Amino acid sequence: MTKKLSRVSGHVILILLxxxxxxxxxxxxxxxxxxxxxxFGYSMITTQPSFSNYIDAFTTVPLxxxxxNSVVVSLGTAVIQLVVAVLFAYAFTRWNFKGKIVVYGILxxxxxxxxQAIMIPxxxxxxxxxxxxxxxxxxxxxCCSVFANISMYQNFNSIPKALIDAARMxxxxxxxxxxxxxLPNMKSSIASLGIVLVITAWNDYLxxxxxxxxxxxxxxxxxxxxxxxxxxxxxxxxxxxxxxSTIPILIVYIFMSRKIIxxxxxxxxx
Amino acid sequence: MxxxxxxxxxxxxxxxxxxxxxxxxxxxxxxxxxxxxLLPTILIIVFWMLKPLIQxxxxxxxxxxxxxxxxxxxxxxSNFTELFNAPEFGSAxxxxxxxxxxxxxxxxxxxxxxxxxxxNLKPRTQWIYxxxxxxxxxxxPVATATVxxxxxxxxxxxxxxxxxxxxxxENGINFFQTEGLARLxxxxxxxxxxxxxxxxxxxxxxxxxxxxxxxxxxxxxxGGFRRFIDITVPLLxxxxxxMIMMSxxxxxxxxxSYIDVLTQGGPxxxxxxxxxxxxxxxxxxSNVGVSAAAALVFLVIFGIIALxxxxxxNRLAFxxx
Numbered sequence: 001m002t003k004k005l006s007r008v009s010g011h012v013i014l015i016l017l018x019x020x021x022x023x024x025x026x027x028x029x030x031x032x033x034x035x036x037x038x039x040f041g042y043s044m045i046t047t048q049p050s051f052s053n054y055i056d057a058f059t060t061v062p063l064x065x066x067x068x069n070s071v072v073v074s075l076g077t078a079v080i081q082l083v084v085a086v087l088f089a090y091a092f093t094r095w096n097f098k099g100k101i102v103v104y105g106i107l108x109x110x111x112x113x114x115x116q117a118i119m120i121p122x123x124x125x126x127x128x129x130x131x132x133x134x135x136x137x138x139x140x141x142x143c144c145s146v147f148a149n150i151s152m153y154q155n156f157n158s159i160p161k162a163l164i165d166a167a168r169m170x171x172x173x174x175x176x177x178x179x180x181x182x183l184p185n186m187k188s189s190i191a192s193l194g195i196v197l198v199i200t201a202w203n204d205y206l207x208x209x210x211x212x213x214x215x216x217x218x219x220x221x222x223x224x225x226x227x228x229x230x231x232x233x234x235x236x237x238x239x240x241x242x243x244x245s246t247i248p249i250l251i252v253y254i255f256m257s258r259k260i261i262x263x264x265x266x267x268x269x270x
Numbered sequence: 271m272x273x274x275x276x277x278x279x280x281x282x283x284x285x286x287x288x289x290x291x292x293x294x295x296x297x298x299x300x301x302x303x304x305x306x307x308l309l310p311t312i313l314i315i316v317f318w319m320l321k322p323l324i325q326x327x328x329x330x331x332x333x334x335x336x337x338x339x340x341x342x343x344x345x346x347x348s349n350f351t352e353l354f355n356a357p358e359f360g361s362a363x364x365x366x367x368x369x370x371x372x373x374x375x376x377x378x379x380x381x382x383x384x385x386x387x388x389x390n391l392k393p394r395t396q397w398i399y400x401x402x403x404x405x406x407x408x409x410x411p412v413a414t415a416t417v418x419x420x421x422x423x424x425x426x427x428x429x430x431x432x433x434x435x436x437x438x439x440e441n442g443i444n445f446f447q448t449e450g451l452a453r454l455x456x457x458x459x460x461x462x463x464x465x466x467x468x469x470x471x472x473x474x475x476x477x478x479x480x481x482x483x484x485x486x487x488x489x490x491x492x493g494g495f496r497r498f499i500d501i502t503v504p505l506l507x508x509x510x511x512x513m514i515m516m517s518x519x520x521x522x523x524x525x526x527s528y529i530d531v532l533t534q535g536g537p538x539x540x541x542x543x544x545x546x547x548x549x550x551x552x553x554x555x556s557n558v559g560v561s562a563a564a565a566l567v568f569l570v571i572f573g574i575i576a577l578x579x580x581x582x583x584n585r586l587a588f589x590x591x
Binding site: 006007010013014017018020021022024025027028031040042083084087088090091092094095097100103106107110112113114115116117118119120121122123124125127140141142143144146149174199202203205206209210220221222224225227228235238239242243245246249253257258260261264265 | 300527548
């Protein structure tokens with residue numbers, strides 16, 4: 001009896017928490033579909049869903065362009081980070097060399113350096129390079145993700161060393177071993193790490209606010225700010241734009257939640 | 271006999287020498303090889319992280335506004351006196367600790383309880399709850415901030431509407447412009463985001479605990495609550511330490527975007543934290559020196575805290591082995 005009771009109360013608490021997690025997202029989507037008078041009505045559903053807020057959102061700011069910027073920046077960043085991480089992880093799995101511990105130590109320390117402690121010199125650097133207000137400015141400083149390097153290394157550890165040794169005996173070059181033996185075995189873990197890197201870049205906030213100045217360059221997260229704090233009657237359009245900025249992530253999450261969750265748990269917290 | 275041994279060893283030495291001689295070029299290149307693979311990582315880290323870190327440390331001694339054509343001017347330690355005398359500095363430090371403390375229920379206490387509740391469910395049910403509770407973690411920051419701004423809006427927000435209809439309030443509250451409430455809301459929104467992630471960390475840790483402990487405790491007649499206190503909590507202590515450490519080191523980072531979008535540190539600097547201060551000094555006041563000084567103070571404080579925590583966690587954490 002008490003066992004049943006505790007199980008039921010457990011479900012009640014978990015349902016409540018799931019509700020709290022989901023409700024703001026639900027409210028964002030449902031508000032975006034409500035027409036102008038209805039949005040101030042607090043109804044939990046909408047009887048006549050309309051897309052007028054979306055039209056407003058697209059005409060207020062170049063949302064499409066901003067989405068495209070986000071896609072380019074987040075995919076570009078993630079792909080480069082993956083390449084750098086693969087090379088790093090290969091060196092760490094393949095060889096025991098002097099200085100390995102030092103490199104690892106420095107890497108773990110840089111993981112703790114907050115953006116705020118390095119943003120001024122990097123901002124000045126980007127200006128000196130003439131890259132301010134370009135998409136490159138958002139990709140370049142993030143070409144190496146310490147988190148990606150370390151998780152990739154952990155993934156690579158699962159490859160049997162004998163496999164690599166066998167290929168080396170056959171006279172394969174290092175790049176051949178990497179391409180023919182290691183990467184095919186690592187496809188799925190590279191993919192799930194890649195998704196987390198894309199999401200992280202998509203959600204990046206501080207650095208893009210510094211270097212993306214005009215609407216043509218802003219990624220969607222920064223573009224969304226045009227709706228906050230300016231005109232309070234733009235709530236419908238604001239929710240529509242917020243929904244658009246979230247939809248790609250939600251879709252990926254629906255299909256790959258397991259992979260995303262397990263990669264995040266390996267240290268994607270920052 | 272000895273002659274032969276000598277000859278043999280001589281041959282062996284000779285062969286060994288010849289071997290190393292033949293191997294030599296290979297050895298050198300195999301010494302360089304790992305570094306070739308590490309080169310991209312090293313170049314990027316040095317250029318975009320270590321070099322700027324050193325530059326930031328140098329800026330603490332200079333006065334500069336980042337305007338093109340101007341040069342940093344050496345001013346000694348005056349940036350630090352300016353920082354320590356700034357009225358926002360005290361409240362930024364205080365709020366930094368406030369946010370850390372407010373993270374603990376969401377990153378440690380509640381997640382441990384939820385993870386324990388999830389533990390006895392069927393794997394499939396567990397996954398559904400986990401996937402739902404985790405969702406806030408991947409929500410984009412500005413979208414999240416905007417939704418909460420709308421939910422908590424003074425006149426049209428759902429929360430105020432419910433509070434007024436229920437008779438708790440006569441008029442809606444302007445949550446983000448009220449002293450004390452602004453930072454509470456930011457802490458709650460950040461907590462909303464973090465709780466699912468922390469729960470998953472604890473769930474993973476619990477699933478590694480051997481079921482035998484629970485079986486043994488059941489045989490001894492301990493109830494569910496006793497088992498939670500006696501087995502789950504101590505075995506989760508390494509994960510708890512990790513999450514406490516993460517909260518301390520990253521709470522300021524997690525709250526940053528919400529502060530920027532929702533309150534800009536206000537009202538009257540009551541919701542600002544040290545990160546936001548660093549940002550505001552640099553890009554709001556164009557005062558690079560003071561911003562860098564604040565960054566250095568931050569690095570020192572948090573560096574010490576990280577070291578102390580590392581020591582404590584090595585000593586206290588109870589490992590299941």
